[in-house]
Amino acid sequence: MAETKLGGRYQVQDRIGTGGMATVYRGLDEVLGRTVAIKTMLPQYANDPSFAARFKQEAQAAAALQSPYIVSVYDWGKDADTYYIVMEYLRGTDLKTGIRKHGALDCKKVAQIGSQIAQALSVAHKHDIIHRDIKPQNIMVQPDGNIKVMDFGIARAKNSHLTQDNSVLGTAHYVSPEQTQGKELGPTTDIYSLGIVMYEAATGQVPFQGDDAISVALKQVNEQPKPPSQLNPNVDPQLEAIILKCMQKNPADRFQTADELSRTLRDYLAGRMQAVNTATSVLPAAATSKLERGATPMVGGTATMPRVERTGRFRQSATQQAAEAEAERQRKHKRNVILAAAGGIVAAVLVIVALVSLLGSGTAMRNVPNLSNLTVEQAVEAIEKEGFEAGEPQYVYDDNVPEGRVVEQDPEPNRQMPEGSVINFKVSNGPTPVEEVEVPDLRGMTADEAEEELSKHKLLGKRGDDVESDDYEEGEVAEQDLEPGSTANAGDTVTYHVSAGSSQVVVPELSNATESEYTSRLKDLGLVADVRYTSDNSVASGYVIYTTPGMGSTVDKGSTVTVFVSSGREEVKVPNVVGEVATTAQARLEGANFVVNISGPTDGIVIEQSVTGSAPYGATITLTTEAQEPETPSGNGDHGGSIGNGATPEGQ
Template sequence: MADRVLGGRYQVLDKVGTGGMATVYRGMDQVLGRTVAIKTMLPQYATDPSFAARFKQEAQAAAALNSPYIVSVYDWGKDGDTYYIIMEYLRGTDLKSGIRKHGALDCKKVAQIGSQIAQALSVAHNHDIIHRDIKPQNIMVQPDGNIKVMDFGIARAKNSHLTTDNSVLGTAHYVSPEQTQGKPLGPTTDLYSLGIVMYEAATGRVPFDGDNAVTVAMKQVTEQPVPPSQINPNVDPQLEAIILKCMQKDPKDRFQTADELYHTLHDYLAGRMQAVNNATAMLPAAATTPLAARGSNATQSMPRMQATGRMRPQSATEQAAQEEEERRKKQRRNRVLAVIGAIAGIALVVFLVVSVLGSGSKAYSVPNLLGLTQDEAAAMLDSDGHGFEIGEVTEQYSSTVEEGKIIEQTPGAGRTATEGSKIDIVVSKGEEPAASVTVPDLTNCTPSEAQDLLNKYGLKGQAGDSVYNADVEVGHVAEQEPAAGTSAKAGDTITYHLSQGAEQVSVPNVVGDSQSDATSALKSDGFSVNVVQSSSSSVEKGYVISSNPSAGTSADKGSTVTITVSTGPASVSVPNVVGYDESSAETALKNAGFGVSVTTETSSTVAKGKVISQSATSATSGSTITIVVSSGSGSSSNNTTGNEGNTSGGDHSGSSGTSGNH
């Protein structure tokens, strides 16, 4: 069981202890990160529908109780074949171990413990829940000295159908007389058990003991306890009176509510002894002899009169002494009554025997029909020759018994029934179909928020592998299966994946690549691409000059990388040389970084040797600019010199020519 995770949430650590029907482990709630106690039903009971129902009822009953003196129940469920309850993890020691180690406690401490238990019982009784197993082993004393009532393992709501079995449950040293006799139980049965717990805390020992549980249980019915002060002289009369009133055999003679007991103990702790005396007045005598030896007309001890004429409550010690004195007077009468009782008992037995024999009916042991089909059970009853028949047949769902098989029978197997009796059976309908629910959207939830939301829909949750997601905060749910909005069955498990944030990817080197090749490479690595253009005298037009982020840098997958693409060299302004003489124009253009090409033509308006026009006002740096130079008003030879030549015009009248330098 160790290291197993129940319900996809609760990790089982080490075993703490084992009880009558369950094992308790220390565990860890992986969602909330807190230590918890994990109570799991023992395997031999997990397949028994009645025990499974009891286990479920314990969880539901305890979860409804909210008190600082009751152990908190957080969750319960079933994982595979394991039923479990998640409870508050308590540190400390149980009261039984404390009494064994330290012996009797002082009166104030006994009253404080009793007061806190009474407050816990008040909460339970207000929810119509009777604990039925109050004992020091179920009282945890915490390091701060306060207590917690534990283990509602046999607690029952007053209206529960499970109370009809009349089984004697609990520990014999602490059970009430009515619990031993299988009578209906009320809140006062817990107060009786609490009285015994206080008795043991005050004296260091239980009031009734014996060789076996049956002997002890019978003493609960037939004997009165020795007053605590006769065992421990330090027990004062008021606390003794409170304890003995709790332990009255007749429930009507006890405190009637846990609140009433709590207020009396509170008065005791506050020193209001008159209030305690009033609350415990008219307490019946505490006989130390069996009740069975007392006649039905026995005189009850009465409180003594105070000097004022008012009734003074009689102490338990005085009552015991008076009872011993009266006992001798009653012995003779009790012998007579015992003889009469024996004669009456014999007569009753004779009557029953005659009745049974006279009716002609015989009694037989009822066979075990559990696990059989109805037809198989009927065939078994036909063949056993005892005349048993199938009676009322009902059906109910069962998660442990397959459909069509018998899960309950009345009378039970091994019970005695008269020949020809009918046996009522309950047949399994199989596992109850889970309700259909719509899967909620867990996106952006924290793990605890996701679990809470799934719980509202009757679903379970488990964390899967984490995933990259740039749009969801780290540690929050990014994905889930099944998807939100789909249909699932109550109890199904929804797997959710937490975000790791955006995935980091290294930017590839695309400098020098063509725009199309760079774009393709970036997109294949998961990036978006943004393109800007810029002139470059060193990078060919249409090719990448740079990227941002730069190559080798880590960036979020899905983020944008901007690439700068060359538009070729940049255009610059060409100096305006129109009207310059040829040599001045060439010098200005060359100084600006351009080459020069010269052509001539005649002009009647521009003086010979002056620039008539130029080929461009802007151009890329280093390109050639053509200038047209006037040859005067004569005919033009339209000669051209290269960018390294000079145009010379000689001072001629009439014709003119252009000659290049060689």
């Protein structure tokens, strides 16, 4: 189908995968100029009305799911006999491949991935859609570390009648007990599967393994998983409790909503341990001895303890009572063992019946052949020779495997699988092709516009350090490491630099600014302050007087601005006015810009002044005065004598 155009706008390019009912291609939306993924229905299903209806339903349901953690569906339609869905094109690798390559992940990373998957499921569940096939192969890890949940291809809405209620779908390693038993499914089904995904991410392996799907599914129903910390001691108890609660056999004992699980994982990541502890419960310990199997659970706990009477309560007939109680306990125990065995047999039969209905009536086990490096024809022949069915090959580029040869297969070789099982495999398209493309001019664009433009030219973008620019506004691309119009290989990375603004700034004008306020402002503007102190009779000490270059001047970033700061008023000589008439002394001092206070007669003689020598400009000086002595008149002494008998002149 390569080089076909669908819907008049979607150019189909190379094949990137094949699923159960559709093939996925990389394509180009010629209207928007963006790379997309195009899922087309396989020819054998296109003419089947039921499959066509399901394909249409999948597109409509998936298009309604808007989440940063769900693959976006852009469009869908029918072109001639081909049904297609146009989706977001993802770069990265699936979680299964990541776990195989790196092993167990860090606990925080496991919780982060689990929280994002839970948020995606929450959106789907609110639209009454159960995914039913949550597994690492359907979780794409993007280059930025975030995930996208893929393949709602087998999801179904609760009101849909296109699939049977009791159908068993999904992969045996991740299906819930109720899926295996063909029971009705709900949101807690996806939560169980997510618990297994987190278990595998935390330990590097799935909790239940077996030689075939039936044996694994039986373990999902009947066996308790080993606590993750037994497989990886680095798994801490809080995360382990969350995982094991997701994996409770009874759906009612799990987290009841994806929102609840997501909140708990976020609490764990934030270190709110109490919130995690109260929101989870640990699976009960499996009985390992005859004593434990007969024990009574502690209320509200997870451990078991034998029932023991206090010694102070024994009576003389205690031995007889104990014997009777033991006989009764043994009788009930035998009855319970028989009932449990019968129940287990019934459950196993139900599981087998459900799986046989899924896998086909044949249950003979066959050895999976090794398809490595075979051609497609050889691989199909080897698969069919062993009694299996060959899946549609998925084509991938591989620099190490020759074109047309098998790169990978699922299930892995030499495993025992039921006869008739589908064996999927990937085939090399040869080395990744090198395509030369023209480098676009990104200057003047925003970072988002630059990324979109590079994507149109099949190039990747990387934002480098921001730069100063007098030619481009802040936020616009100012430089790029590959010249516009030059040639690069498709997939190359172009580093671009966004303008941080002009390289010139204005010396700030700040009135009544202190030294620290002004120099801090200069630093924010990328200027260097050179502080100098000088006396000033009009500006208080510690405040800025003026700058060089002057305030309001335009200078280059990094320039030095000299800041003159007042050290206070200058010192001036104080005139000596002792012995002078107060009014004369006051006039002299005020003429020298001092403030004068007079203590004593204002027409007296200055006998003391509070400041001598020198003082700050405008300082206050206090003058102490005393009355002047009267002048002695000339003539005989009678004029200066007293009046007789003490009488006053008025009294004469």
